[in-house]
Amino acid sequence: MGDHLKNINKDQIVAVAAGLFRQKGYASSSMRDIASVLHIEAASLYHHIKNKDEILEIICFSMAKRFLDSIAEVNDIYFNAEEKLRKAILFHVEIITEDIDKSAVFLREWRSLPDAFLKDFLQLRNRYESEFTSIIENGIEEDLFETTDKKFAVLSILSSVNWINEWYDAAGKMKPDEIAQRISDFVLGGLRKKLVTDINYKP
Amino acid sequence: MGDHLKNINKDQIVAVAAGLFRQKGYASSSMRDIASVLHIEAASLYHHIKNKDEILEIICFSMAKRFLDSIAEVNDIYFNAEEKLRKAILFHVEIITEDIDKSAVFLREWRSLPDAFLKDFLQLRNRYESEFTSIIENGIEEDLFETTDKKFAVLSILSSVNWINEWYDAAGKMKPDEIAQRISDFVLGGLRKKLVTDINYKP
DNA sequence: TTTTTTGCCTAACAACCGTTAGACAAAAAT
DNA sequence: ATTTTTGTCTAACGGTTGTTAGGCAAAAAA
Numbered sequence: 202m203g204d205h206l207k208n209i210n211k212d213q214i215v216a217v218a219a220g221l222f223r224q225k226g227y228a229s230s231s232m233r234d235i236a237s238v239l240h241i242e243a244a245s246l247y248h249h250i251k252n253k254d255e256i257l258e259i260i261c262f263s264m265a266k267r268f269l270d271s272i273a274e275v276n277d278i279y280f281n282a283e284e285k286l287r288k289a290i291l292f293h294v295e296i297i298t299e300d301i302d303k304s305a306v307f308l309r310e311w312r313s314l315p316d317a318f319l320k321d322f323l324q325l326r327n328r329y330e331s332e333f334t335s336i337i338e339n340g341i342e343e344d345l346f347e348t349t350d351k352k353f354a355v356l357s358i359l360s361s362v363n364w365i366n367e368w369y370d371a372a373g374k375m376k377p378d379e380i381a382q383r384i385s386d387f388v389l390g391g392l393r394k395k396l397v398t399d400i401n402y403k404p
Numbered sequence: 405m406g407d408h409l410k411n412i413n414k415d416q417i418v419a420v421a422a423g424l425f426r427q428k429g430y431a432s433s434s435m436r437d438i439a440s441v442l443h444i445e446a447a448s449l450y451h452h453i454k455n456k457d458e459i460l461e462i463i464c465f466s467m468a469k470r471f472l473d474s475i476a477e478v479n480d481i482y483f484n485a486e487e488k489l490r491k492a493i494l495f496h497v498e499i500i501t502e503d504i505d506k507s508a509v510f511l512r513e514w515r516s517l518p519d520a521f522l523k524d525f526l527q528l529r530n531r532y533e534s535e536f537t538s539i540i541e542n543g544i545e546e547d548l549f550e551t552t553d554k555k556f557a558v559l560s561i562l563s564s565v566n567w568i569n570e571w572y573d574a575a576g577k578m579k580p581d582e583i584a585q586r587i588s589d590f591v592l593g594g595l596r597k598k599l600v601t602d603i604n605y606k607p
Numbered sequence: 608t609t610t611t612t613t614g615c616c617t618a619a620c621a622a623c624c625g626t627t628a629g630a631c632a633a634a635a636a637t
Numbered sequence: 638a639t640t641t642t643t644g645t646c647t648a649a650c651g652g653t654t655g656t657t658a659g660g661c662a663a664a665a666a667a
């Protein structure tokens with residue numbers, strides 16, 4: 202082989218690309234940029250992938266699958282609505298913090314997906330969103346949550362957990378489960394019916 | 405002049421650009437794209453603006469100013485922490501819904517700012533964030549809010565109000581002040597100390 | 608009326624883009 | 638030992654990018 206120990210595989214390309222897409226955006230990251238990080242030539246990438254779009258598709262759809270699998274797991278196992286919501290938030294935070302590059306691309310760069318894939322992608326995102334919504338609905342039925350606008354509560358919750366991607370620092374003090382707990386406490390405070398046991402007011 | 409009634413000005417260029425930047429992203433919107441919407445040639449744009457970056461700068465910094473001015477107004481006039489927070493959220497929602505194109509660029513495309521401007525921009529964003537934080541601090545001092553992690557509450561609130569940009573439809577039923585009220589109710593539910601008057605539990 | 612300014616135009620530039628074709632050596636399979 | 642496959646390379650393509658130079662007619666100023 203031409204030089205020293207190379208031999209790149211698809212996963213490496215996708216991982217490097219995700220890092221660049223996150224930092225500079227999909228459109229501003231060139232195939233030559235990606236190749237250069239891997240110390241190969243741009244043309245060599247095409248031995249592993251079909252084209253640039255395919256990289257974005259892999260990232261967006263693999264992350265979508267991860268999120269959907271996690272919420273399916275929650276719905277299978279946990280029964281109490283509050284417990285479900287807490288677990289769903291925890292899984293979500295874990296997925297995001299586990300791979301901030303790919304999750305950043307999933308959250309921000311999906312707009313650059315080719316039209317044909319955009320439709321499918323948004324469908325998956327909506328399915329995830331509606332799984333969250335039905336957890337809230339459960340909570341209302343169980344008389345645990347306030348009957349606020351469901352769709353609205355879901356959007357607030359999801360935006361909060363997604364925003365983590367912007368500030369999470371793996372080297373920082375806050376660990377994923379601690380983040381998830383604080384978010385859960387905060388949003389459940391806004392959802393939960395106010396009971397006598399909630400009173401901690403000491404005049 | 406060459407053709408029919410043209411005579412473009414800087415504001416029109418910025419407005420059109422904002423629309424394109426929102427839809428396709430900064431990097432994927434070319435000067436020729438912008439010009440074409442205005443029915444002029446790309447080269448003609450340079451009679452009004454210095455370069456492509458300048459358009460992004462104008463959008464990002466004018467929006468930043470708008471947000472900072474609004475929170476300054478809140479801090480000048482309103483006294484009660486809850487009242488302040490409600491008003492700050494209302495202004496924020498109004499600014500976003502008033503110009504979704506520019507606010508989308510402000511929220512998403514700032515990463516493409518030239519390095520020299522990026523620093524200043526993030527400074528402004530941080531200042532806005534800390535103004536919000538001090539409102540929460542006020543609320544804690546006034547014994548109105550729970551002493552949760554302040555920074556955390558602010559990030560949750562801001563992410564919720566910013567997310568509006570993704571789904572707000574000017575033609576839809578929900579008006580800005582209604583949106584602001586629901587968000588406020590939700591986040592204040594998570595912040596407010598639980599008092600006897602909050603109990604609406606009827607067994 | 609003459610001069611100056613304004614606002615657009617055409618043409619072109621060098622740089623960069625994603626992608627393909629074809630060569631070639633190392634590794635693997637036969 | 639020979640053939641096939643794999644993973645890279647160089648070179649080049651047609652197209653797009655931001656931007657500049659210079660021209661020219663309409664409008665404004667003198």
